[in-house]
Amino acid sequence: MSGGHRLSTGGVIDRSQTLRFRFDGRDYAGHPGDTLASALLASGVRVFGRSFKYHRTRGLLAAGVEEPSALVGAGEGGRFEPNTRATDLHLYDGLVSESQNRWPSLDLDVGAVNQWIAPFIPAGFYYKTFLGPPALWKLYEHVIRAAAGLGRPPQLPDPDRYERRAAFCDVLVVGAGPAGLSAALAAARSGARVALVDLDRRLGGSLLGDPVTIDGQPAKDWIDAAEAELRTRDVRILTRTTAIGYYDHNMVYLAQRVVEPGARTGTDGISQRMWRMRAGRVILAQGAIERPLPFEDNDRPGVMLSGAVRTYLDRFGVAAGERFVLATSGDDAYRTAVRLCDAGLRVDAVLDSRPSEAIDPALLRRARDRCPVETGVRPLRAIGTPRGVTGLEVRAASGTVKYVADVVAVSGGLTPSVHLHMQAGGGLDWDEGRGVFTPTAPRQGQVSVGACAGRFQLADALSDAWRAGLDAAAATGGKPVADTPPRSETWAFADQASAFVPAPGVNPKKVFVDPQNDVTLGDLDLAWREGYRSVEHQKRYTTLGMATDQGKTSNLIGLARLAENEGRPAPQVGLTTFRPPFIPTTLGLWAGEDAGFHVTPLRRTPLYDLHAAFDPPWQAVGYWRRPRAYLRAGETLATAALREARMVRTTVGITDVSTLGKFEVSGPDAAALLERVCATSVSKLAVGRGRYTFMLREDGLVNDDGTVWRLGEDRFLLTSSTGGADRMAGLISYARNVLYPDLRVGAANVQEHYAAIAVAGPRARAVIAAVVEGMVPPRHMSLDRGVVAGVPVLVIAASYSGERAFEVYAPSHQAVAVWTALAEAAEAQEGGLYGLEALEILRVEKGHVETGGEIDGRTSAHDLRLEKMLNPRGGYMGQLAQQRPAFADPDRLQFVGLESLGGPIPEGSMLVERPGFAVQGHVTAAGIRVLEEGFVGLALLKGGRARLGDELLAWSPTRTASARVRVSEPVFHDPAGDRYRD
Amino acid sequence: MMLIPCPHCGPRAHAEFTFDRPVEAITRPDETPDALVRNLFSRDNPRGPSRELWRHTYGCRSWITLTRDTATHAITDVRPVGADA
């Protein structure tokens, strides 16, 4: 007696063609139409993997996406995909697959020793065992990581593409089984734009291979005719496409497998596609998932769901074994028994836990014509070895009875798949007799039909779905047709009783509920005894339903156990949240095209190509990229930056500052708007003059800084930091449109309209005089207009470096000529280009605060020594909030300078008295004296403004670097500003 | 992902919009410090209708107000704001 085999007839597979594939290093063959699971089952394979915690051998439980145990890795190299279900992997020629959680092989597994110590790995094992000081976690982590995890990640980059698409439809039908097809036909005939999706490769769902008839036709012919009609009606049919998430306002995410896991892609290179489908109405026809029965060792290979055994037989032409017994609490197993017998297979018994009077006599007769049926019988334990089940022990009225079998087909009732309905915010009704939750109270107009609505009768599913299709079409502007719905025979296979409680005498510690995470009834009981009595606590403490199958076959059993322990009805205990995605998805699907270079947009200044010609090291600043330095042969970044900084201090340098935020504000109330946005006075600024300014947030903390220039009586230019530019654009728009819509003012973001080039150094004046035709360079904080190389420019005299400096604004599309002229003139003055590193060295030495450095979202104007510049007339955003008491706390972190008493000051280090002592502040920027010896820095220090002269340690335990420092005024270079004067 | 009916552009995906704040958090310089703190930091967090300020940032850039039910995400009463109105 050995395992499964292929039958010579039956199933919707193509026996004329052979597909070759590998599993765990062995060669196998299957046929088109097979899944990996059906092909392996047909080849006699019973053990598909080992469990997560105890490394128990596991076989196939199911035939669909609910499969908890038969997880495999598929593909090779960068295409390798772990943790995919053998039941959801359609066979292709050349497939290379492997089982998981087994070492060195499925037959001999070292980790299986865990099952002998199972009593010592109870629920909450990790929580109880790995206690203690944090340092111990370094040890625990190795133990846990070695034992945990499913599969292994791919080791090479994924060569394939993942696409994202947006789509719209009137009616989205999820699931193309009998109900879905019926709904799609009704909606399409009524004129709706319909999309029909199914996770399978072909349409038909549970009808595939089923010998039922619909409208007098064999199911197969009815499916084919339905598909043909839907295609002529332009229905968008997406197969191999799983509705994984139902989001707000009828947005459904659809994950499409363009090629199977691990398979080579076509010429478009696309492996998977994510559809974002916005639907007018959504019809859910997802079907139902069968539950196993609770008995000891119910996880043995060969214990399979009754419906799965039937699917392997009818759809794939595979007998799951040689001798079958069926244990059931409902009618569905009778269908399987009849199909098995009619295929000539040996069914030793149907074992129904219900008393005979609770079973439809016609059904009983029909089964008993073919095989023995025992009623009032409950399964106790599976008999067998790790290689698989060899029989079933049951409790009958006469006592304990043993049956021989290599397949124990079980049916504990059907669970409607309400996942999407619940994600859409729907509610549930509880049907105690059948042990099912059925969907109710749809919040987004979604409607569930067929088995996912608890309507298990084929005839009911067809007619309900038809009605739903007509209604959905009518709701989206269609005209319902008067045709009659598809009709089918009815067969009393739809009755079920809930069967959550094991027979007396069964040891709950040996009854598996969640086979993927190795959670037993005993674990659930233990968790309850230890006080984990909320369904959410039970889940997290025992890990029930937290595996990759999300408890599709197990959650309801766990819930019922909790309800029983609690002595409360199931609906009062409640359900855990149904979260997307419905099936595990690969990360590539979510990343889509946003990979590599396309992870973030790249913003280029108008001068980008000129910088790129130097191949400089780049600094990402927001989405911008700025050169850190222009390195010469033999230079490091540090030596180049220092050379460039010295050049600016001694001759002249030019640098691209186009990334700064720029706003033009004009109109009679321009000054009034700016005095609400900026915390400094603006209205008294003379035309042609500018000044430093800063803005507060509504909570009173400093938001950003920049300069403001009066271009004309009613016209201003406001600049902000690079990083703050987008934030300032939003703030100005908010002030303009929301707070003060009555002001007569327009504000335009002109950040990208103008390139800006800084010219700084003692010879900057000479450069401007040489390049701008006929211009007398404006005084510090003044502006003038001129022409450079035929291009009109605005020249403003402002300095960030601490030298006499200008910023030259030119239209972006003409900026290259201006830069070239300035660069040549700078070279003639023994100067040149400088980058962001030199800029930083210069600003630290000058003690300018920087957004993202000292302006860190926690500092006030007073903390940054800016309080004297606050507009005494008030009226600006954030003014009021500064009156809160915390702003007057003398222990606030305040802006100070640091002079090193030794070597370099580690940036980001903490300021302490001695190592291990309380942290008093931190170093925001480390710098170096440009023309003198020594290292300096800027810092935020508790009560720092009153602590000049204090000595502290700048200490960085993570870098094992430190420096003794003395607290100083933050300006190290030219405190009097003499260098700004001509 | 919600579908937000912009009064200027029609129904557009949530991704085109940025939430700014509940309307009671639109503070003005002439408020008392207590009112400011309450409106900025100590607002109610209602389960149900919430009047909110949004911006069609990646569309027409207009500011709008709308009522969003925080339990169901149902959106009603969308209006243009300020100078764009």
Ligand SMILES: [Zn+2]
């Ligand atoms: Zn808009």
